[in-house]
Amino acid sequence: MGYEPLRKALQSGDWNSAKKFLELHPDSKSATITTLGKTALHLSVEAGHVHIVEALVEQMSEDDLEVQDNFGDTALLETTYSGQHKMAECMLRKNKKLVTMGRGRGDESRMLLPVVLALANGHIKMARYLYSLTPLEDLFPEKGRSGSTLCTQAIYTRALDIALDLIRRCPRLVLAPDKDNISPFYALASKKYAFPSGHSLVFWKRWISSCIHIQSANGTTTDEFHLIIQKDEGRQSDAVKTSRSSDQEGRAKGNVYLAIFRSIKEGAFEFVHDVVKANPDLVWSYDGNFRNIFFYAVLCRQAKIFSLIFGVDVKNNMVYDTDNSDNNILHMAGMPPVSVMLNRIPGAALQMQRELQWFKEVESIVHPKVKEAENNDEMTPRELFTKNHKDLMKEGETWMKDTSTSCTVVAALILTIMFAAAFTVPGGNNQDTGLPIFFNKKLFKLFIISDALSLFSSASSVLMFLGILTSRYAEEDFFKSLPTKMIIGLSTLFFSIATMMIAFSAGLLLMLCEESWMVIPVISLASIPVTLFVLMQFPLLVDMYISTYGPGIFDRKMEQWL
Template identity: 50%
Template sequence: MATLNAKVNDRGQTPLHIAVAKGHVHIVENLVVLMPKKDLEILDDSGMTAMALALGDIRMLEFMHKKNQKLLTIRDPTNRIPLLVALEAGNIKAADHLCKVTPKEDLIRDAKDHSDSSLITALILWNKLDLALDLLRCGRDITTFPDRNGHIPLYALACRPSAFPSGWQLVFWKKWIYALRGWLPYRLMSNLHKLLGVRHMKKLHAISRQLLELTCKQMDSMNEFDLQAGTRFSDAIFQATREGVVEIVREILKAEPSLVEKKDEKSRTIFSFAVLCRQARIWNLLNHELSIMSSRKDQLLFGPADGSGNTILHMAATVDTSTQLLHNKSAAFQMQRELQWFKEIEAISTFPWMSEARNFENMRPKEIFTRDHKEMLKEGEKWMKDTATSCMVVGTLIVTIMFAVAFAVPGGNNQETGFPMFSKHKLFKLFIIADALSLFSSTTSVVMFLGILTSHYAEEDFLKSLPQKMIIGLLALFFSITTMMMAFCVALLIMFFGKSQMVIPIMYFSSLPIHLFVFMQFPLLVDMIKSTYQPSMFDRKMKI
């Protein structure tokens, strides 16, 4: 037996260490049976137990922790227990197994002994919110312990915007299903939620809400020194602002309203940081909080926004790595959004001098905007031109076809009178109207797209002028395609009157181009209408 615990190589490893490293499962199983329980805790020269090397194989993990449960909380040279190592390595299978077999009491005791919340933050970041909640319920003071990066669990929660409703961008019908309460049968509601993934989403949101409330409750029992020096709640509120997690900012401010005046390492207030990150809902929330503190409101809003002499209007003009981008949107949309932010902040400013204020770089807000959006402007111009060119080709083709059809009507013309052969047919007027509408609307779309192509592409053009032309052009193009196919169907009915068995299938397939256009271009049209004609992004009546 003595040889089984001997270190047999230059790395100070026992036979068990070597068998684990080589992946010999059966040898590991036999060695674990033969070795005393205490010998499983032997560390090699790098400070690793044999089980710490076995995180890639659950069978070897089981052999060892079943014989010596203490192995589950022995820390490695970087001060991590096996579960934390598995989480940080992204080894989810091993992490799932270790979550099940590691007693919660041991995890809580270990965290308290080391004043360390690294495991909690890792569980949150890897979406193991239920276990994180159980641990925090059993050891509430852990919520104030920093992790290995100096952050508290609330900061990790702020890094996961998808854990909260504000972090999900749902299409309207999913929002409707998510919000349904009570008036649909329970079984139908349950099936809808399961089918659309809403059940998992709602469960995630419910757990994260409990986590948030639990961590924020700890703030009530802290004195001012604890809040400023020990808990790093200000870091969490800035991270939540960056990610746009309204729920976290709201709860923190409920627990400690004075945090609205906190500044980060660059002397930025939360308010100016919300502008920099383009988080309108956070702005609304903070604006409501500031309205309660009326004596300090003007100073916080329109005083120095950071330590570089910038005002809040400079922040609205700046493109920073923190700036929230419109995911899956074109540069033209982003440029429009940036202009909207700049104009909104400029409009609410009560000080006329703010638009002319210079920062430490001796630059005005408008100069900052032009400098930082130069590349975005070029990309937006390219997108607009490419889209307009493609649509203009389609519109021109329709103009050509419908103009020719107007003089080559179904059945031809009477050689004696020159009138169309089917001029007295009751559907002929409908054909002429559909043809004329298609011709006029396609011509309108071509004119609109031509206006886009010949634009100067100044910054201001992206705010209203270019989007409006694109909206009119796309609407006219959609209408022209629809009326063109209508004219085609009517022509078939005129020529093959009474032969519906042949005509109806053709009419059915003629709707395919309309459906394809709707599928491909209608989302773009809806997004552009919403972006151009939406109400002000700042709702100053929002309640906490």
């Protein structure tokens, strides 16, 4: 039997023609009318014609709605790809069993339910609707991987309400592997947005962050966790708690160890702190290279997480560990970081400074013999640091010289202008006395003082930048010497620009005292250079000052927590 007229009518949205065909051939409602096993309903969903879908569903039986194509998809599953919410609603009003019919035939453990596919395709509103109709028992780990996959997808897509409700109702899902063998526990650890440390909060506006508590429930083969989100009047705090368990196999299958190291790399301080606090034995977790959590924190340059070491009793034992290549914790500080933390620091010179700070901070807490210990490549930590930071040091030198050259030009220009302005004062000089005509006016005193301050500060700025250009650029210079010179150079340059504008405004007021209506707009324009400097260079100056003279990288006053 030829279904070409029906296919054309359905794809074009011509319900009248399709209706006539179906009246002549009633069996066509549930027949497969394409080589891929698609029914009239499948085609209508794919074409996106809601009115035709509603009309077809009204004429079809419940069994007709359960017909699957060659891929194992029902028409409801087709709606999850495009997010056609109204189509799904009309089908489920007639047959609620469709929510339990997932994609795939044969291996039910690998079958994914419609709610999972809707969320995986980014249709969160539709997923919430399907989740409200999906029986909980069909999401249990014993029934396959739909439940765990739904939970991980909910975490990835930030639909935490679904993940929360599901884990509350079935705690066993926390460590259950999803379709990609990833547990919800690991998915949570890899998403820093779920924790306060993952948000850059503005002082006048704070986003509500997710609050995730993982608590334990005794199980027979694996650790069980409860995912709890608590709200505190618009603000939430994170805490993650786990049970003490000797089930190493269950932890491995649930990606517990992988999750801890992933959370360290992501900088999820709350996750690491509370998971280890609730499970003290997890402090002895190791990665594939036999690096403990504090070794890995140094390697990832996660200062807040490494600071936890100051609050544990076994600090000394952990500091003197070595990995598979006989690298100690100071070797970790000499290696290139494996996270993107260093890229968040502006400028190669500041990055080099931060690397030196890390090395010196770690060096200060280890025994002297650790400093001279060699790894399998017969390299001490300092030798390893020098080898791995040669390129960064060259980039830092280039950055310093380029910045200094540019600023020197500006400072020298201001110096020249201010020197000339000091001897060509506004209004000229009195022919009899040689003194400036406006000598006794307060504005003239402001002008001459501002001019002098601008002159002296620009001269100081030039000297500082020349000092940077002629430096030797050794490793130690990046620690404090070069940043200090840059701070002084930028500060005096900023001061010289500001005082130059004050001198200009004062001189203008002296000359145009009878035309005051011209003064205000001109003085307003004079503030533009100062504003531009603040916007472009002041953040760098602040970052450099904090990095050089601010508190140390680590929180050595960490309270005892383990």
